[in-house]
Amino acid sequence: MASAPGSGRSFPYVSFLRVYEPLDAFSDAQQLAILEQRTRERHVTEDLDRVDALRRITRLVSDPFPHHEPDLVRVLHYPRSNGTTAPYYCPNQLAVRTSLAAESLEQTIRGPLMDVLLPEVAREAQQARLDPETLSESTAKLHTRSATWGVPFSWFVLIHEDDLTDVVDDDGEVHTVRVAVTISECIDRARRAVASLAIAAPELDLLEDLTELTEWLELFRRDAVVELDYGPVADLVFPDESPMDVRMGIECLAEADMTGAAAAYRRLASRWIPIRQLARAS
Template identity: 70%
Template sequence: MAGAPEATVWRTFPYVSYLRVYEPLDAFDDAQQLRILDQRSRARHETEVLERSDAVRRLVRPVSDPFPHTSGDLVRVLHHPRPDGSTTRLYCPNQLAVRTSLAAESLGETVNGPLVDVLLPEVAREAHAARIDPDSFADSLAKLHTRSATWGVPFGWFILIHEDDATDVVEDDGRVLTVRMSAPIPQCIDRARHAAAALALAAPELDLLDELTDLVTWLEVFSPDAVLELDYGPVAELVYPDDSPSDVRLGIESLADGDMTGAAAAYRRLAGRWIPIRQLARAS
């Protein structure tokens, strides 16, 4: 159950979902471990409030500059359940400087004309680049712990997660703020490889096959003791309880079995659930 401060800040953001990798402490270097130890006792909802409050402050600056100006980095803590009933504490660094750089690059590729300079002034981009340590940037880029998606969850992400995985429903006053599902990395990789093998034979033309290949490549760089978390974000309020993980899996199984009727039915369920949400991105 989330507290009121988290719910208030959550409402200020659009539908963004996240795929995060959490690793054990010994997977990080000494400097990262010190940052983690400083933050390991902070509750998850407090981290969410800190991140969103900081984002709001960056967006409302008098001069347009959405880039972070401090070197500090937030760390999320995941208490993942073990078979014996205990939990394992794992960590996901926010890597905000690198992720904002990638977001700015993506925006520059999708938005043309002077609007880019309005949203991301050249002086702000140059100042951000000057603040980044090249070695640290390269290391974070090679091992990026967080992926994000706006206006819906990519179908490929649902292949990594099953409906019976560990699930945390975050609510406030009867409203679902987000749903977080998590599973061990080796299990997620096996699921993606199995689905990719089925698609390679039954439907090699689907973009989903390339997406799965990319996800496996990304996940393989992390510790085998790591855990993957799918965080629906605010879109959970519109879809939860959500059958998407089973619908994606059933659709692929139907394709592999040559059952086009079953595959079409699974896709219709997914489309009926997610297309209206993605259309909100173009709503005025």
């Protein structure tokens, strides 16, 4: 189905894997914040997120952290078995996610460049703004994962081509594609893939990624909904057969069909390696 597009593009390409839960899965304080935002259109939320990100990275003083802005909440209306839809909610948890991203960056970049990108005074101010108890709870249960320059192959295990799909486009340009499915189905799919790979190809990085992904999904209630949001990279790959290729590759490995597994990987590689190479393009 199609939705009204948001404005602008993110660059580099960023994709998201989100978990949405019912209102009563959240604390009283979180519920109040959610209720204030539950009627907002999804494209408006995405625009607000983009504008805020641009404002943070273009400050006169280098400081990409959010300050005291209210956290955004995304709303997903997912079909019930009786033909109606129910609302599910995903808090952005931006303060915690940016803090974790900064910690990850510190592991890869050191010295003067780190001080330019993330000055120590900005990092200290960010820590002072965070409530230790809230930080601990949010870190243990992050609702959003992100990936740049493509979609991790492990994410494709969670979705099938017949899952609920929302194509957000305008004048032939695909702004994003969002695929939603119940978390219980995602966990079942991931567990089956883990069981197959553990026997057929225990050395694959995909097995480790899927095991960790399954553990993350198991943190949430079984009535939650998972959404894969391709982001603007969807315009380069949609319609995308990656979920089927990953599934067929795993099935071929389980059946010791190396030819079939290699063919599935070649299809994936031809689709995604050129996109990932953009990360190193000048």
